[in-house]
Amino acid sequence: MHVFKLIFKNAFRHKLRISLTILGVAIAILAFGLLRTVISAWYAGVEASSASRLVARNAVSLVFPLPLSYKEKIRQVEGVKKVSYGTWFGGIYIDEKNFFANYAVEPKTYLEMYPEIIIPPDQMSAFLRDRKGAVAGRKLVERFGWKLGDIITLKGTIFPGNYDFNLRGIYKGRDETVDETAFFFQWDYLNEALKKAGRSWTDQVGWYMIEIKDPNLAADVSVRIDKLFKNSLAETLTETEKAFQLSFISMTEAIVIAIKLVSFVIIFIIMVVVANTMAMTARERIGEYAIFKTLGFGTFHISGLIFGESLFITMIGAFLGIVLTFPAAEIFGKELSQYFPIFNVERETIYMDIIAALIVACVAAVFPTWRAINIRIADGLRRIG
């Protein structure tokens, strides 16, 4: 007869109570895991950033463009390896609810800078040959049931008008951290359309993407680029891709903090629930603990029984919660793919689930253990009968 057997048998003495507690823990861990995944999804762009890529945008705001003529000047800056550019198009596909990110980019150099975006060579060639060509991520193509050769019409919001694109390529991410819901098309196509319509923003780009030779020199190269355009009509603000992404996150920081708080509140609530279960359990068994003490079992054994039971119950719940997190995240991710292109349960989230469950189990067992080890044997024995 082992202590583990006793813990197991004790745990299931009140099947309904324990089942409900385990269910509660499972739901709490599921909710905690999903909320942490939402936070991870929020930071997915930051995590996917490369240290060797810089972004130069208008120093006033991203809303204002930069002249196309800056490209050559930036390319000549010491430490710069490659320069490309892009513009946020903001087009709508059929309906506003079908939101996805769409960019007008210099096709060859831009995609070359993103080795994590994988396009079959023949599709890449077709894309480069077709001025109205476009490439879309695998998930986006699946979402709308597109296929190669389809004509996709986007309605411009920033740049009014309907724009037709020929789907020439479907890209996949190198790994699960790559956004597979974006849409890229040729910047020249947009620029020509704007020229034809006589609109502003012609020969202007939203930002420059710069690949540098040495990631350690990112700060120096950024200063050199910004210095180059100091006191011009369009001063630049150059920063690492990570800092650029973080600047977007900072706008929504309050939401992220709120989600984090809610996730901890969930853990606190389940901690109270498990503590209540353990307190009831220990109160009912105080006579039995007195018997154990009478027989010579000490604090270590009594604590082991109560902590063991608390851990057992909580870890079963946590295991169920973690197992359920994956299919739940899959459903959640599909439903919210337009807001969270990358919605994967990270290993760190699972570690946090386990740590949270361990903390819940230990905290919940503290008070019952304290009571059990401090009760006088004679008083405990009097509770029997």
Added chain:
Amino acid sequence: MSEKPPILIIRNVYKSYRRGSQILAVLNDISLDIEEGEFLALMGPSGSGKTTLLNLIAGIDKADSGTIRVGGIDITSLSEIELARWRATNVGFIFQFYNLIPVLTAFENVELPLLLTGLSKKERGAHVETSLQIVNLADRMGHYPGQLSGGEQQRVAIARAVVTDPTILVADEPTGDLDRVSANDVLDLMERLVHELGKTIIMVTHDPRAAKKAHIIMHLDKGVLNARFQAHL
């Protein structure tokens, strides 16, 4: 040849409890000697201090003053941890309500005290089987307390009490929750433990018929030990 010293020597033991601002004296200058192999019945009205004295002898409570020596060890000088270790090997407990662990089988309940010893699983198994054979329950070792009658449960409790071959057995109203037939079975078993195995038993009881099984009957009244006489006289 020198005489063997008593297995239990109690000298000038006082015990009181605090109830609010009041201090209630429960045991007042108790002194007592018990020889090895004796069967002592402690009688007295409710609140006379019988169970308190039994708890002090068994090392589950501490006296305010005085000394209690069991098997040559002064248990009043032991710390809580030392007392727990001492109880594990030196005292067998028999309670009124059996106090078996409901989720453990008869075998597992009897095995409990042995978990604190260094015995192997095989050795523990052999000890448990022997103890259950002594109480005639070897065929019920796989049963849970809920599947046994009151008398059988008390016999399992007795098996648990003797499995470590303790120095003394303490029994608090062992027949108090049993019908007459079961009570007689339990008392006969306790008698056998004394006569055949040479165990020393200190039993608290209200039941004069249970007390008659003892060698010696002592009366406690208002914390004072009044009389000592041979039960069979």
